[in-house]
Amino acid sequence: MKIRGLAAAALAAAVSAYFVMLALQLQTVTELPRVSAHYLAQGPAETGAINIVAAVLLDYRAFDTLGETLVILSAAMAVGALLGAGRLPAPGSGLSVLVRRGLAFLASAFWLLPVYIIVHGHLSPGGGFQGGVGLVALLVLLTVAYGTGLLPRLLPLRRLAVMEYLAALALLLAGCYGLWRAEAFLGNRVAGLPLGIPGAMLSAGLIPLLNLLIGLKVVAGLGTIFFHLQKDEEPVT
Amino acid sequence: MLEVAFVILLVLLVLAAAGALWASDGLTAVLILSVFSVTCTVVFAFLQAVDVAMAEAVIGAGLLTAIFVTALAKTEGRA
Numbered sequence: 001m002k003i004r005g006l007a008a009a010a011l012a013a014a015v016s017a018y019f020v021m022l023a024l025q026l027q028t029v030t031e032l033p034r035v036s037a038h039y040l041a042q043g044p045a046e047t048g049a050i051n052i053v054a055a056v057l058l059d060y061r062a063f064d065t066l067g068e069t070l071v072i073l074s075a076a077m078a079v080g081a082l083l084g085a086g087r088l089p090a091p092g093s094g095l096s097v098l099v100r101r102g103l104a105f106l107a108s109a110f111w112l113l114p115v116y117i118i119v120h121g122h123l124s125p126g127g128g129f130q131g132g133v134g135l136v137a138l139l140v141l142l143t144v145a146y147g148t149g150l151l152p153r154l155l156p157l158r159r160l161a162v163m164e165y166l167a168a169l170a171l172l173l174a175g176c177y178g179l180w181r182a183e184a185f186l187g188n189r190v191a192g193l194p195l196g197i198p199g200a201m202l203s204a205g206l207i208p209l210l211n212l213l214i215g216l217k218v219v220a221g222l223g224t225i226f227f228h229l230q231k232d233e234e235p236v237t
Numbered sequence: 238m239l240e241v242a243f244v245i246l247l248v249l250l251v252l253a254a255a256g257a258l259w260a261s262d263g264l265t266a267v268l269i270l271s272v273f274s275v276t277c278t279v280v281f282a283f284l285q286a287v288d289v290a291m292a293e294a295v296i297g298a299g300l301l302t303a304i305f306v307t308a309l310a311k312t313e314g315r316a
Contacts, residue, residue, distance in 0.1 A: 126287075130295055133296055133300055134299075137299040140299070225304075229308065230307065
């Protein structure tokens with residue numbers, strides 16, 4: 001046991017030393033790689049998005065982002081396959097009336113922030129993913145305060161799952177527009193989409209639509225995962 | 238001055254990670270891990286990676302804590 005502990009400590013020290021050396025090495029780098037420099041210089045002109053992160057995620061590297069959204073889809077499917085047979089626990093009364101009223105008051109305005117983050121994805125930091133998870137966090141808060149009875153009644157799990165599939169399908173279809181124009185899959189400017197004035201609410205071609213769809217998909221996918229996790233095991237018959 | 242604040246944040250990050258690793262029970266570890274995530278958010282914001290900071294805040298401090306607490310509640314006494 002003692003030797004194992006020593007070996008683990010030595011391994012941890014070696015890995016830490018490696019990363020410290022890597023960080024020190026990175027500090028000596030003075031110029032950006034050519035691709036990064038190009039993105040920074042040409043991003044707004046080529047994609048219409050003034051948020052360069054959104055430009056990279058949803059235009060230059062949109063295909064990678066599609067893969068990431070499919071990761072959430074497959075995670076939701078796996079959780080559903082494992083826990084889908086259980087039942088949601090009987091609705092509890094949740095927390096005290098003070099907490100519930102206070103949270104309802106907060107939630108009446110809180111949803112604006114994630115929605116703002118999603119629709120301004122091409123203009124300001126954040127995007128579909130961050131905003132979508134923010135909305136799921138709101139669902140989690142409401143579930144904690146009101147018990148598990150409230151949300152499945154308003155937003156049945158089956159409807160969430162359908163929303164997840166439809167959003168994934170819409171993402172693929174939006175990408176196919178580029179193919180239809182005989183250009184790249186998920187193409188934006190190359191597919192002839194109007195970019196508008198960088199910085200305007202309606203600009204950047206495909207990017208706002210992709211942000212919206214990813215937001216919907218993240219709400220549906222992570223919401224499904226969270227609600228499945230609330231379920232009790234199926235009673236053994 | 239800013240460098241000092243940044244180093245304090247980094248030290249806090251390591252302390253939070255160690256605290257979560259050696260916490261006495263699962264629930265404490267989960268809560269210390271959310272402190273780790275919040276500190277990480279501030280570090281990312283410091284490094285001007287605001288997009289990553291937002292993702293870390295909502296995932297690490299928000300959703301992950303909720304999922305971990307759920308998992309702990311469901312498996313209590315069966316570990």
